[in-house]
Amino acid sequence: MKSLPKKSKFLVRILTVSTIVLSLAATDASAQDGEAKFKSTCGSCHSIGGGKRVGPDLQGIGERRKEDWLINFIKHPQQMIDSDPDAKTMAAEFLPVVMPDQPLTDDEIKAILGYINGGAATATAEPEVPARATADATKEEIDFGRQLFTGVASFEEGGASCISCHNVNYKDVVPGGLLAKDLTEAWSRVGEDAGLMGILGSPAFPAMQQAYADHKLSEKEIFALTAFLNKVNSDKANQVATMNPLHYGGIAGIVIVFASIFLVWNKRKRSGVKHDILNRQIRSK
Ligand code: HEC
Ligand code: HEC
Missing domain, CATH: 1.20.5 (Single alpha-helices involved in coiled-coils or other helix-helix interfaces)
Structure with a gap:
């Protein structure tokens, strides 16, 4: 620097300071991006410390897996499950559901992983508790949920009835579609009220996304469907033993x-x- 005149030195210093400030701001922004992205694209299937949902709990994922592995997996889950023994073993527990490919850049994924591995653990340790538990749903609400599920009642925004793709084994419910997973025990499997309401609020499977993107479910409808699936899940006496749809899938x-x-x-x-x-x-x- 000795050859630089005083004025330039001053400029260099200003530049250095502003670079530091800018990069600090950028890290902060990407942490925020990570949080927002996680909530909008991963949160309906994964919790961080709140237990298994549709997919595994991601708390501590940065310690269990290498970053490269995670980036590859998040971009192409099915491809990794086919080629990597660790991915295959982990995924076996979640069959037949497979995580959809996530069209994200490496940087976006790193921001999300930063959020998962960083302050998120304490922030979302508890799943958000819905205003009212479906355990307290009235008979009418549960029945409204059954009607919506089976298509007897239609959704306000005209979305497809669940039964066109899903089945539940329950009295008085006709056998449903075999396109997607059986939902008889979905309520406990995907994280009870918080998990299921999360899925219905922003469906993340391509097929469901397409079915409801322009036909959002209302809060009242989500509550009724969740109440119905809670009832189906817990009322074992009235579950009917039909053949597992996967057998005739x-x-x-x-x-x-x-x-x-x-x-x-x-x-x-x-x-x-x-x-x-x-x-x-x-x-x-
Ligand atoms: C539609 C549901 C769904 C969405 C959305 C989803 N995942 Fe997954 N994820 C799964 C399932 C299911 C598995 C278990 C593996 C399998 O069957 O594909 C999984 C597995 C994973 C794993 C491997 C966990 C382990 O223990 O090895 C990571 C990491 C992961 N997901 C991260 C993400 C991130 C990050 C996002 C958002 C960008 C995301 N997932 C979005 C369903 C989902
Ligand atoms: C167009 C077909 C379609 C419609 C309609 C549909 N789903 Fe889905 N759903 C899917 C697919 C595909 C999956 C991904 C899992 C799979 O392959 O089975 C899924 C996954 C789910 C899951 C997660 C399953 C689990 O146990 O991990 C839940 C819960 C669910 N759907 C509930 C519903 C409810 C409630 C409705 C009605 C409001 C509905 N779905 C309507 C196709 C559909």
Whole structure:
């Protein structure tokens, strides 16, 4: 620096100071980004210290896994489960649910991991407790939940009924869809009221996201559905033992495949070249 005139020295100092201030501000912002991103994209499936939800509790994840591993896993869960024995063992417990790929940059993931490994542990140790517990739901509210689930009542914003994709084994409920996981015991599996209401408030599975993105569920509807699924979960006496849908999931898959082949084939045959020839022949008769 000895060759620099006084004025430049001063400038350099200002630059250094402002760089430090700026980088401090940036770290702070990315920690905040991490928190906001975690809450909006991971929080409906994961807690930090609040127990298992749809996916594992992420408290202390930075000690259990290397950063590279985490970045890879978060970007492509299925790919890692297929190729990495640790990922496979961990995921086995959550089957058939697989975490959807997260379209995030390395920096975004690092910010989220920073939040998980940092101050988050104390901040979200307790899941947010909903205003009212569904254990206190009235008979009418539980029944409204059943009607919404089965499509007897429709959602205010017109979303698809749950039964088109999910099944519950419960008295007076007709068998539901096999596209997604059986929900008979979902209430306890995904973290009771807080966990389930979180999922319904911002569904994070692609299929559900699509079904409800433009058809948000209201608080009243979420409460009723949660109350119904709490009832189904705890009222063991009225759970009906039907065949586990996963057993005939394979058959349903085959039926769907055949149905789609048939539809495609049928459409081709009707609108293809043959169709025109056929029309000509009919006309010329
Ligand atoms: C739709 C639900 C869902 C969302 C959203 C989701 N995850 Fe997951 N996550 C899972 C499931 C389920 C597993 C268990 C592995 C599997 O089956 O894919 C998992 C596993 C993980 C693991 C591995 C944990 C371990 O013990 O090795 C990490 C890390 C993780 N998720 C981080 C995230 C982060 C970060 C986000 C947000 C950017 C996120 N997840 C969003 C469902 C989800
Ligand atoms: C378009 C199909 C579709 C509709 C409609 C739908 N879901 Fe889902 N849901 C899914 C898929 C796919 C998953 C991801 C897990 C899987 O593959 O089974 C899922 C996951 C869930 C989970 C987490 C399951 C678990 O145990 O980890 C819950 C809870 C859930 N849905 C509740 C509901 C409720 C309540 C409704 C009605 C408001 C609903 N879903 C409507 C497709 C759907």
